[in-house]
Amino acid sequence: MDALNIDRVEYRGKFLSVVRLDGGVAEIRLDRQGDALNKLDGAVLAELDPVLERLEADSTLRGVLLGSAKEAFLAGADIQALQDLLGKTPAERSAFCRDMDTVLTRMEDLPVPVVCAINGYALGGGLETALCADYRVMAANAQVGFPEVGLGILPAAGGTVRTPRLAGSTVALEWLSGGRSYKADAALAVGIVDAVAAPAELREAALAWLHRAVAGELDWRARRAQRRGPFALDAAAVAAVRQRAQPLAHDRPAALTITELLERCAPLSRDDAFALEAEVFSVLSGTPAARALVGIFLSSQLLKKKSREQATGARRIARAGVVGAGIMGGGVAYTTAVRGTPVLMKDIAQDALDLGMNEARKLLDKQVGSGRLARDKADAMLASIVPTLDEQAFDSVDIIVEAVVENLKVKQQVFAALEARVRPGTVLASNTSSLAICDIAAPLQRPQDVVGMHFFNPVHMMPLVEIVRSERSSPEAVATTVAYALGMGKIPLVVKDCPGFLVNRILGAYFTAFLQLVRDGVDFVQIDRVMETWGWPMGPAYLIDVAGIDTLEKAMAILGKAYPSVMATDFTTAFQRLAGEKRYGQKTGAGFYRYETDAKGKPRRSSDPKTYELLAEVQPNGPQQLGDEAILDRMMLAMLLEAGRCLDEQVAEGAMEVDAGMRLATGFPAHHGGPLWYADTLGLDQVLRRSASCRHLGGLYEPGEGFRARAAQGQRIFEPTTN
Numbered sequence: 001m002d003a004l005n006i007d008r009v010e011y012r013g014k015f016l017s018v019v020r021l022d023g024g025v026a027e028i029r030l031d032r033q034g035d036a037l038n039k040l041d042g043a044v045l046a047e048l049d050p051v052l053e054r055l056e057a058d059s060t061l062r063g064v065l066l067g068s069a070k071e072a073f074l075a076g077a078d079i080q081a082l083q084d085l086l087g088k089t090p091a092e093r094s095a096f097c098r099d100m101d102t103v104l105t106r107m108e109d110l111p112v113p114v115v116c117a118i119n120g121y122a123l124g125g126g127l128e129t130a131l132c133a134d135y136r137v138m139a140a141n142a143q144v145g146f147p148e149v150g151l152g153i154l155p156a157a158g159g160t161v162r163t164p165r166l167a168g169s170t171v172a173l174e175w176l177s178g179g180r181s182y183k184a185d186a187a188l189a190v191g192i193v194d195a196v197a198a199p200a201e202l203r204e205a206a207l208a209w210l211h212r213a214v215a216g217e218l219d220w221r222a223r224r225a226q227r228r229g230p231f232a233l234d235a236a237a238v239a240a241v242r243q244r245a246q247p248l249a250h251d252r253p254a255a256l257t258i259t260e261l262l263e264r265c266a267p268l269s270r271d272d273a274f275a276l277e278a279e280v281f282s283v284l285s286g287t288p289a290a291r292a293l294v295g296i297f298l299s300s301q302l303l304k305k306k307s308r309e310q311a312t313g314a315r316r317i318a319r320a321g322v323v324g325a326g327i328m329g330g331g332v333a334y335t336t337a338v339r340g341t342p343v344l345m346k347d348i349a350q351d352a353l354d355l356g357m358n359e360a361r362k363l364l365d366k367q368v369g370s371g372r373l374a375r376d377k378a379d380a381m382l383a384s385i386v387p388t389l390d391e392q393a394f395d396s397v398d399i400i401v402e403a404v405v406e407n408l409k410v411k412q413q414v415f416a417a418l419e420a421r422v423r424p425g426t427v428l429a430s431n432t433s434s435l436a437i438c439d440i441a442a443p444l445q446r447p448q449d450v451v452g453m454h455f456f457n458p459v460h461m462m463p464l465v466e467i468v469r470s471e472r473s474s475p476e477a478v479a480t481t482v483a484y485a486l487g488m489g490k491i492p493l494v495v496k497d498c499p500g501f502l503v504n505r506i507l508g509a510y511f512t513a514f515l516q517l518v519r520d521g522v523d524f525v526q527i528d529r530v531m532e533t534w535g536w537p538m539g540p541a542y543l544i545d546v547a548g549i550d551t552l553e554k555a556m557a558i559l560g561k562a563y564p565s566v567m568a569t570d571f572t573t574a575f576q577r578l579a580g581e582k583r584y585g586q587k588t589g590a591g592f593y594r595y596e597t598d599a600k601g602k603p604r605r606s607s608d609p610k611t612y613e614l615l616a617e618v619q620p621n622g623p624q625q626l627g628d629e630a631i632l633d634r635m636m637l638a639m640l641l642e643a644g645r646c647l648d649e650q651v652a653e654g655a656m657e658v659d660a661g662m663r664l665a666t667g668f669p670a671h672h673g674g675p676l677w678y679a680d681t682l683g684l685d686q687v688l689r690r691s692a693s694c695r696h697l698g699g700l701y702e703p704g705e706g707f708r709a710r711a712a713q714g715q716r717i718f719e720p721t722t723n
Ligand code: NAD
Pocket: 323, 324, 325, 326, 327, 328, 329, 346, 347, 348, 349, 352, 402, 403, 404, 405, 406, 407, 410, 414, 431, 432, 433, 434, 454, 455, 456, 457
């Protein structure tokens, strides 16, 4: 927006100013002082209310233009303030909504037309504020949407009331329960905005709409009348949204509640609908899921900030290298190239290089096919991956990711050859999943250049990368690797060099609990059902089949040796029995389940009597019945106690990092926050009590020092001041 004409400023406060324009028009400019963003909170509304009151009483006023003096119109609620609100009583939460309604309705009911200019973005409360205007003009590069459902709540500043009355129930259901952001053309197509303008012409375009309304060319009064009454509900759209929302109900519990709310508020007047919205908000915002999801949002922001700090002092990466063009190496090369860094990819086998390049080509073609990438850009990306059989050119790279076979001797040889070839300071990063980084670096001249960079499969999809800092890794090598991961669009998590690092170590405890349950005769299908009902996208047996029983058997052997009191198994495990029959899971067509390919080419699981025969051989006491709750306890306690031990040993920097790692790499259900958040939800004294009843099962259920000490002092893990 253009510079303020000081002579015409009628009001200037902490959050907004009012400027008088010609023709009886007042312009409200949102402009939070001392902040780059306009946010919606109680303080803004407290300032807006008397401003509106004055405008209401002004008989010379003909129209109001609502806009922003910042780069974006209005980001949603201040999430920190939202977190505080979640801790209040239901009555206080409901009153908060009613207070917002009072102020925003005052704007909606001004005796003159109101036009809103949306620049940058208007999300959540930002869009709800914009919806109070009679007309909205949106900058062509702006975005709007309701992200609240992702936080386990609903748009509580009139979003569920105004959206269906403005754009119809089908659009409202999709927008409110889907949580997506929309571009200007999409918002225009469904009537959420009335016009789109070039960013530089936004204010003038919005003013032109206002002048037309003031001149009576637009029937703004009829529009208002429509927004005050009931709306027609499209039953088919309700059913469709329910069907879509049901399978996601664990992580997005609010989607179904929003759908139900729209059904209930359809026959109501606007003002009755506000009351209902506030009531439902106060219930939703009191759920553990909302607390967990809001906590996750805040911790992701903190994590991003920390990662940027951890990248301080990084060396520039103009070119990267990958050694080993298999599943992982190919994925790393592709993801590097897509993000604009040229990459050299080496293997010892031409076939492997061809396979790696073909995979990259397929992924790029898919993006071109779906219209997300232009053909010439895709070709340039592919051309920036240079396959090679020799390491000559590695003297020109700044970082190398090694992804050859999981064998210490082979990796040491590869690293020695690379060290002799590269410039000092080039980071040598291993993608090992089970070897110690210090062992790989031990024979080298420059162990300070060696770090771990543990990606998850498939590399281009999985957001997390563990950056493993060995005792000898230099701060520059760690910082450079963090920067490289950020440049690939990944979320880096710096972890200690210990067996399994963070994620696989905690998963190791979870799988140990599973193996014990199967040994004790519990049906793996029941275990999967219990864990999937709790919110995991896949139960443990299914997850194990997908990951590969052969790979996991080896990994568990390493973890058992590294953490004997917790993860060693002194019995023949289900993994050993199934692997002995070459039933490795999905890749061999059978593991715990049997797999057949469906019409779309996707593997479908079904139960297999043969599995029960094989498992009977490793169940000394035969099949046993165990209640769902006991199964859930044994699985989840094992996981959260191991997470607690990792916290004690500072495998990751803090509780927030431990939980983020598990969510991002394993599909840990977001609405439970993470293993440590879940421990807090149960209460640490409860965790100790329940684990005491599993103590006969071994060290897996032995709480670490940190849990005991906190429980003794009545503390939580996520104290507001600790993370
Ligand atoms: P893979 O078998 O698919 O690929 C290994 C590649 O390395 C092959 O193409 C092979 O030809 C090549 N290779 C072997 N020796 C080489 C050498 N001396 N120089 C250059 N290339 C050589 O294996 P993968 O699944 O991609 O695993 C690679 C590494 O990543 C392993 O350390 C593994 O533990 C780790 N990892 C794997 C996964 C996974 O899910 N597959 C996940 C995380 C980490």
